[in-house]
Amino acid sequence: MPHGVKRKYQHTYKQRKKTIEEELWLIEKMEYTIDEMNRRLSSYVEKYNFIRPHYSLGYKTPADMLNKM
Known part of the structure; x- marks a missing residue:
């Protein structure tokens, strides 16, 4: 699992990875x-x-949004 991804987002991450592939x-x-x-x-x-x-995300990147948390 990538750095910074919490366990509750694991399913979303796997689903997104499949979609990207x-x-x-x-x-x-x-x-x-x-x-x-x-x-x-x-x-x-x-x-x-x-x-x-x-x-x-208001023209921000997902990384920008994660860093705001």
């Missing part, structure tokens, strides 16, 4: 090795949580 596959539409997929998935999650602003 599916979205990434649909975008890329290619078969990758596990190592390559893990590298791409890590990059996507990094951008999603630390770089990409989210409209529903």
Whole structure:
């Protein structure tokens, strides 16, 4: 489980991870090795949580919101 994710959010985290994997596959539409997929998935999650602003969070990143808690 990633740093800072509390146990009560574990189900949400697993569900989101599955969704991200599916979205990434649909975008890329290619078969990758596990190592390559893990590298791409890590990059996507990094951008999603630390770089990409989210409209529903007032154009802040999830990391920004977590740091406010």
